[in-house]
Amino acid sequence: LEPISLTVGAVSLFTGVIYYGLGRYFRERCQQYEAYKNTALQLDFDSKIFGQHLAKRVILKAVTGFLNNKQSKKPLALSFHGWTGTGKNFVSQILARNIYPTGMESPYIHQFVATLHFPHAHLIDQYKDQLQKWIKGNVTKCERSIFIFDEVDKMHPGLIDAIKPYLDYYELLDGVSYHRSIFIFLSNSGSGIISELALNFWKEGKTREEIQLSDVEQHLSLSAFNRKDSGFWHSSLIDQNLIDFFVPFLPLEYQHVKMCVRAELQQRSYIVDEELVTMVSKEMTYYPKEEQVFSLKGCKVVSSKLDYYL
Template identity: 45%
Template sequence: MLVVRSAVIQFVLMVLLYSFHCVEGVFERLVCTISENCDCDFKPNVRGLEWDLYKNLYGQHLAQDIVSEEVANFLQAENPDRPLVLSFHGASGTGKTLVSSMIGRHLYGTAMGSPYIHQFVPTLHFPMPEHAKQYQVALKRWLKGNLTACARSIFIFDEMEKMPPGVIDIVAPFLGPSHSVFGTNYRKAIYIFISTIGEEVINRLALETRQAGREREEIRLVELEDAISQAVYNNKRSGFFHSRIIQEKLLTSFVPFLPLGRRHVERCAYRELCQRGECQRKDVVEAVGGAVVYVPEQGQHFSSTGCKSVPAKINLFL
């Protein structure tokens, strides 16, 4: 009799628990229907991001590994200790902007189309170095407003090599481990900085690795991290020139993007052709690979423009 009664109690509890979750789910959907809430749009797909990086990012094992691991670790914490802060470095056309778009697409289902993903371009938003103080005030106000509206905001600072020195330091208080800044809980945000500063040290190591007969996949972050940090901190053209963000080690990780060889360029061409419904045009793939300029002059190992010129060159050969 006691066994039967116990089983009945367990069944009732299971029904109540299931009903609670159902009601909770219905309530959540109702809230998302009648109001704008970034939690409703935030649907992270870490596996999708990992697959996208593996399938569509060529020759960048460091970026694939670092971004996958850092994003996954960050999202596992319901209340992170600090924001996720990634700094992408490498030559033009190596995939930095592509990866930032992938992150947005797999967290909010869209890249720059989400109202919770914000991109800053220095030549557009901070064009005059003499107005650095005014830019700091405006940027601080912008960050506070958007973090108040959405703790899961994503901020992308593109072309950091064109950022007036000093402007980015206003972001420093938002990047540390404090519980709140200016009354706003900001630790769930993601910051991405994109720069070509540091490409010289990255490309030099890639060339030395090739000349030594090592595979590029053997290159590790520890071989580049300090060199990139010094390059962006000491370069007067860098938005991080003598920046608090570097001094106080507020970046989660530097993400190096290696220079691309001909096989990577041809993979970019093949992907572009498939998107146009022309997967069978292997002749165009080879033609594009042969038309790209490669450096250095002796050896010609790496594309001077990465994959950036691929769409235009495909137009010439189609």
């Protein structure tokens, strides 16, 4: 080989490596879903999330199907419903981490909190405008963006409809495709329906694991559409079927609160002391007043209650 062709070969190899490296770097940073493994998400869910057989199953199937589908026709839209402290934020964080390992810190995962980002009713038109620009800007940077809207039930009626075009089946909007993004809505709306259903199952002596999505999904969607305080009141997101799944988070029972206390102790590297677990779990308030089946705050204050005893 001539020295000149050796040099050319070396240079092209070098640029190839750089090109490949840069390509991988950018692809991994934005399209990190390639790192997604449904078995890893399932393992995470099964070891960390208690009492939510339905939410875990629906989310795992929906997300895996969506990420594996290279021809998705619309973004994935999931609406999580349930009482406080039942795991809606926690599940979103775990899901986020399984797609982008830096989780909520990833530049491709965006969270809105209604009371923080959209507090004033008279600024609703401004918020709509900002929301659209912001979503467009982020999806332009990375198609596989994840948007989490917390406290949807505290959003002013009509605001959520600003994002309707992005959830629809348009191939391109102003040159941008939204088909690979994921939208997650979290709210307490419909928690009355879910609690009532879970209580009926309990009263009839059936296990909560027998509750099916079909027992509750239609009720959740109707109630979200009809209630003015749901954030989805008369929303075109619902009447045009742009939400793919309404996911119920069941109220947590005493046994689940105990699991949360154990998990919290383990996470803080304490030996699990069953007496302490029982003591902290009994400290929580349970409802309904007579039956005392479900924890009023789910597992939400477990961590601070534990601080008191440790």
